[in-house]
Structures are given as structure tokens and as C-alpha cells.
Amino acid sequence: MLLVQFLTESQERRIGILNEDTIRIIDGYATTFDLARAAIERRTPLAGLADSAAGAATASYEELASAGHILAPLDHPDPAHCYVTGTGLTHLGSADARDAMHKKIGGDIATLSDSMKMFRMGVEGGKPESGSAGVQPEWFYKGDGSIVRATGQDLEMPAFSLDGGEEPEIAGLYLVGDDGQPYRLGYAIGNEFSDHVTERQNYLYLAHSKLRNCGLGPALLVGELPAHVAGVSRIVGKNGAVRWEKPFVSGEQNMSHTLENLEYHHFKYGLFKRAGDVHIHFFGTATLSFADAVQVQAGETFEVAAPVFGPALRNTLAVHAAPYVKVTAL
Numbered sequence: 001m002l003l004v005q006f007l008t009e010s011q012e013r014r015i016g017i018l019n020e021d022t023i024r025i026i027d028g029y030a031t032t033f034d035l036a037r038a039a040i041e042r043r044t045p046l047a048g049l050a051d052s053a054a055g056a057a058t059a060s061y062e063e064l065a066s067a068g069h070i071l072a073p074l075d076h077p078d079p080a081h082c083y084v085t086g087t088g089l090t091h092l093g094s095a096d097a098r099d100a101m102h103k104k105i106g107g108d109i110a111t112l113s114d115s116m117k118m119f120r121m122g123v124e125g126g127k128p129e130s131g132s133a134g135v136q137p138e139w140f141y142k143g144d145g146s147i148v149r150a151t152g153q154d155l156e157m158p159a160f161s162l163d164g165g166e167e168p169e170i171a172g173l174y175l176v177g178d179d180g181q182p183y184r185l186g187y188a189i190g191n192e193f194s195d196h197v198t199e200r201q202n203y204l205y206l207a208h209s210k211l212r213n214c215g216l217g218p219a220l221l222v223g224e225l226p227a228h229v230a231g232v233s234r235i236v237g238k239n240g241a242v243r244w245e246k247p248f249v250s251g252e253q254n255m256s257h258t259l260e261n262l263e264y265h266h267f268k269y270g271l272f273k274r275a276g277d278v279h280i281h282f283f284g285t286a287t288l289s290f291a292d293a294v295q296v297q298a299g300e301t302f303e304v305a306a307p308v309f310g311p312a313l314r315n316t317l318a319v320h321a322a323p324y325v326k327v328t329a330l
Contacts, residue, residue: 001047002219002310003186005032005071006064013071017054018219018310021062027055032074032220033175033278036185040177046185047222061311065152065218072150073188073220074173076278082145084214085266086169086192086282087137088206089119090126090257091250093286114203119256126257133268134261137284140210142192148280151218155193155302155315158322162197164212165290167282168233168304170250172263173220174279182267182279186222189231189309191215191302192282196290215302216280219310227253231306235289238299248287250306259283 002018013030016023029035035053039046064070076082105112105120112120118138125135149155157164171190174182192214199209229251235244252258266272266281289296296302298319305312 001050001222003032003035003050003073003222004061004217004219005073005075006059007069007071014059016059017050018061021060023059023061023064024054025057025059026050026053028053032185033076036074036175036183040175040183050222065311068152070151070218072148073217074175074185074278074280075148076145079145081276082148082278082280083272084142084144084147084280084282086140086142086171086210086284087257087262087266088140088284089115089122089138090255090262090284091286092254092256093249122256126255126261128258128261130258130260133264134257136265137257137262139265140206142210142212142214142282145278145280147213149213149215149315151215151311151313151315153215153315154318155191155213155215156318156320157195157212159319160322161195161212161319163195163290164296164317164319165194165196165288165294166233166235166296166302166304167192167194167285167288168231168248169282169285170225170229171216172259172279172281172283174281176273176275176277176279178275180273180275182263182273184263186220187225187309188217188220189304189306189313190217190280190282191304191313191315192285193302196288214280214282215304215313215315217313221309225251225259226308227251229254229306229308231304231309233287233289234303234305235294235296236301236303238297243300244289244292244294246287246289246292248285250283250285254286255283
């Protein structure tokens with residue numbers, strides 16, 4: 001099942017079930033957040049509640065997308081109560097990339113870079129038996145709900161950025177229940193979006209490079225994630241022509257960690273089990289245009305697509321002013 005959030009012509013929020021171009025509108029719930037809270041309270045599966053609440057009214061996805069009315073598939077009424085986080089060094093890549101990576105990490109661990117040591121740890125210990133903790137992954141914080149951009153919205157990088165590059169990823173979407181238990185609503189395609197030039201200067205700049213917008217959606221995939229997910233990432237120039245394109249793969253079959261292990265190492269912290277909070281957690285990537293020496297320009301568009309997630313995620317790169325900030329003493 002694919003769920004989408006959108007705005008009507010009168011700017012009212014709605015949620016519906018997407019099937020090709022048709023959205024079957026859900027009655028009684030205006031947002032994914034409301035629907036998920038009700039499912040938790042009733043102890044019923046999200047897909048079942050959505051299906052039973054869907055009425056006869058429908059809408060066209062393409063018409064809503066053309067009007068800029070598609071919203072991110074999950075948000076919180078107070079963006080400060082939505083954490084956006086992620087993990088890195090989790091993907092094995094293509095067969096050729098896997099072979100090269102295994103050769104690179106197969107030698108003396110003392111000669112490896114910190115990143116390669118982390119990757120090797122994941123390969124060796126990232127897939128424990130269910131119910132037990134494996135090695136912990138790299139983890140980073142991106143921001144709160146205010147940084148999330150829906151399909152059709154610009155991805156804005158601050159003027160001091162050295163780069164704005166895509167990272168096609170899958171994100172897990174969660175709501176913490178009143179009992180402090182994290183509940184996974186499902187998954188969405190995303191563009192994690194980072195400043196790779198800043199990060200490359202020194203890996204200790206990773207935290208700075210991640211404090212950027214991210215693209216999410218347009219649809220929430222309810223249910224389990226396929227073990228193998230195939231998609232494509234594109235950069236479309238201002239003239240509408242594809243400037244760069246590359247396939248990507250994800251899902252546990254193509255990862256060095258299980259999703260359960262990545263989730264455990266996020267939600268093991270009490271801070272992330274606060275009742276009512278939303279979490280958007282990116283699971284990592286193995287494909288990015290920056291690795292092919294592509295520097296995306298303002299006005300060019302990122303496109304991330306994978307059939308299992310329905311329509312593609314499209315966001316145009318923009319730059320916003322970032323004047324010098326001098327703190328005022330009180």
C-alpha cells in the first residue's frame with residue numbers, strides 16, 4: 001500500500017491511498033500522523049485502518065503534483081518534534097563495487113582509514129540474529145521536521161555551502177506511541193542531500209555537511225521493505241535534458257546491516273523514545289553523482305525513482321542567503 005498526503009484546492013489537508021494515478025481519499029483522518037496515532041491506539045495495522053477508512057472520493061495524483069499540492073508522506077504538527085537522522089557506510093553497492101570494496105578492506109585493519117574500518121565492522125557484524133544487537137553503524141543528525149521537502153519543492157543549500165549533492169536513499173518513517181514504543185509506519189524514497197565538498201575536506205566535518213534540507217516521498221510504502229530495491233538517480237539540467245544518470249540498489253540484500261540493527265542503534269537512546277515524536281531515519285546510499293565529479297548547479301533538478309515507491313521524487317536545487325550572524329548579549 002502507498003499512502004500520500006496532499007492539499008486540496010482550498011488548502012485543506014488530506015491523506016489517501018495511491019494506485020497508479022488515482023488517490024482514494026481516506027475519511028476521518030486528515031494526516032498520516034493522525035491515522036498512525038489511531039492505528040496505535042486501536043492496536044490495528046496501519047494498512048487495514050487506511051483501507052477501511054477510504055471512501056468513494058478520489059483525486060488525480062498528477063493533477064495534484066502539477067499544482068504543487070503533494071506533501072511529504074509523514075510530518076508532525078510541530079516540526080520540532082520530528083527528528084531527521086541517518087546512517088552511513090551501510091551499502092555494498094554493485095557487484096563490481098562489492099568486489100573492489102572487499103579487496104580494499106581485506107588487508108591489515110591497521111592500514112585502513114577510519115571509514116574503511118567502519119565499513120569492515122559492518123560487513124563483519126552488521127547482520128546479527130534477530131533480537132540481538134550487532135555492531136553499531138555510523139550515525140548522524142540532519143535536523144528537525146523543518147528541513148524536510150516534498151516532491152516539487154526546492155532543496156535549498158545555504159550560500160556558504162561548497163556543494164549540494166544528492167544521496168538517493170530509503171528512509172524509515174516512525175511514530176513513538178504513548179507507551180514509548182517506536183512504531184514503523186513504513187518507508188519512503190528520499191534524497192538525503194549533503195555538502196560533499198565540505199565533508200571531503202575532513203571527515204570530522206561530516207556533521208556540518210549533513211545540516212541541510214532533504215527530499216522525502218512522495219509516497220509512504222506501508223508494510224515490509226523488499227530485500228532488493230532497484231532505482232535510478234538523475235540530474236536534470238535547466239534545459240530539461242538528463243545530465244547524469246545512474247542506477248542504485250538498496251534493501252537488506254544490498255546492505256552490510258539489517259534494518260533491525262540500524263533501528264536498534266537509533267532507538268536504543270531514551271531521547272528517541274519520547275511519546276508522540278516522529279522520526280525520519282535514512283538508511284544510507286551507495287550511489288551519488290559527486291563520485292563521478294558532477295557538481296550540481298542551482299536550477300538543476302534531482303530525480304530519485306524506484307518503482308516500489310510509486311512516483312519519483314523531484315526537487316530543484318536552490319541557494320538561500322546565509323548572512324553572518326553575530327550573537328547579541330543580554
